[in-house]
Amino acid sequence: MDEAGTMKDKVVIAISGGVDSSVAALLLKEQGHEVVGITMCLGVAAEEGGRTKCCGPREIEDARRVCQMMEIPHYTMDFAGDLEEYIVKPFVEEYARGRTPNPCVACNRHIKFGTLLDKVTAMGFDFIATGHYARVEKQAGRSTLSLSKEMRKDQTYFLHAIKRETIDRIRFPLADLTKEEVRQIARRHRLPVSDKQESQDICFIPEEGYGAFLRSRSIDVKPGEFVNREGDVLGLHRGFALYTLGQRARLGGWSGEPLYVLGIDARKNRVVVGGKADLMAPGLAADRVNLLVDDLPERCVAKIRYAHRGAACRVALDGDLLQVIFDEPQEAITPGQYVVLYDGGIVLGGGVIREALK
């Protein structure tokens, strides 16, 4: 406690060198907490002059500079081994099976709010904070993960898989701010990162793209056949791993209705295509379910990808199998992506989409 008798927490801010985590650090410092900045070094740094990455040398320098300006201690910690084990290896395996994984969800569960949280807890810190747009709320003694004020940037989709018991150890200083407000705060405090572009890419995918990355991981990316649902060959594709369900499929010489990827057959290196209407499905089945509440309500809202607006649905959980039936059919339900459930702004949990229901 300080002289005023208020509690001062020892907080680690996971700081990436971007504007969001920098402002989050600033807010914690202004709230009077004992703040330490840690940048995770993931060992995927691009060379100087290369593409901006969440953890390249330039980014680490930015994070250090921001912390020094705020006079908070800054350290980098090595998580390259964890990234490989928990994120990259499963990512490659999922791709090899023709699914489209979301590594950021896994990173939050296993690294940021996994090994990093464990480490800083052992070092004696009370909380870990990040620059995510999300909120932790206490209701009737239980903490919940909830939507942030910034609906367009809300990142709870990426956070739904964290272990429930970690919620109490997390702070999201940006919960009540919009992205524009965050930028304004950064400018007002003359943070050198105030006008930085956001990184949208997956940090370990090199500039050369998915194909080069997957090839470097011994995934055979070679041309195969586009087929329709009946199995008729319509043309050639560049390698099944480069396609995601729902994406427009461009076939040389095709003059009919626009075609979309309906499915991926990894074993045969085939990509199934069809009309937009064929992308619609009434529901989905998911597994590897993570719950952030005691029980699921019968009705809620489900998001089937980050950019999805969310759709009203009925849910039923049987063991580790989650069934979601939408009020209206949804487009491009993609195996490997996460379905995340919401109820009135509270994140209930989610799971990995196994298949769309017919």
Next chain:
Amino acid sequence: MKAIYLDNAATTPVDAEVIEAMRPYFRETFGNPSSIHSFGQHARSAIEGAREKVASFLGAKPAEIVFTSGGTESDNFAIKGIAWANRKKGNHIITSAVEHHAVMEPCHFLECEGFEVTFLPVDSHGLVDPMDVAKAITERTVLVSIMHANNEIGTLQPIAEIGKAARERGVCFHTDAVQTFGHIPFTADELNVDLLSLSAHKIYGPKGVGALYIRQGTRMEPHMHGGEQEGKRRASTHNVPGIIGLAKAVELAERFMSEEVTRIASLRDKLTRGIFDRIDRVKLNGHPERRLVNNVNISIGYCEGEAMILSLDLMGIACSTGSACSSTSVEPSHVLRAIGLSIEETRGSLRFSLGRYTEESEIDHVLDTLPKIVKRLRTMSPAYRGISAAKGAGG
């Protein structure tokens, strides 16, 4: 409690006497030593006095001292300068697996230019065998470069014997003495070296200045071209205040060395023993006796160096580790790997390097703090919990 600095192998604070000695050379005696006028002459006289000081400390002639910008430049100059000057004679260089990057990297650079480099292995204490050096020398060998003491594990190499082996075959011998110069007594002749790198900021002098001892008669190709400074061997306007600071630091080393060697070694031994008494699963890295008087390097099992160093720093204790994540590399220390440590052991390594201003109470404080940190961090390690449960120690 004021912060405790136990990273003197990285750099040292500048001694107050050194600062005083440097002060007149910024505004009063500020001339360019290469100028003809009185301003230049005064500055020239000062740096020549400094050269005599450094030379006599090494038992060398003033003409054998070339001032540089520090240890890294001295190493680069020595290695490239000898290699380039002897292209007609040969293209083979011998060094060791535990050298500082300032030696390793110029060697790798020369490999790209067609030189062949032998990186001699070391034993589990980090020692190079002089017999290995003798055996590795061929008709094409132009340079042997082996460090005097290792900056990470503190092991002192049998430099005089290695130098003898090189001399018998007529091969030039360089040593990086950045960690020993001004810390332990020696002369260039005792070490049988032809070239020796030294730095000011490791001996309570300023950063950005050092020197290379070059035995008279050694042919060198300059690596900096420009003016005629340093007998045309190293162009660039002299860093006059820095050179004066270096000489003053040498004078202080001469004055304090014999007393410091004993005092610091006893603090080092207290720290080492204390850690072994208070923490289980600890291993000393480097040679148990033939080591720098100020170096303690240990691996603590089931505990990551990164987390330890961070926790120690937050509690006001500064030291270093063999597997720190810098912004460009997460590679574990090549030195610790070369002496046979596992990746786990390099991760759990800590280096404490003591210095002129280290006090016994600070060692006591570290011995009080470190075991608590280790105990807390080990609660994270399931493997350690298993071990301590098995032997009933209760963690």
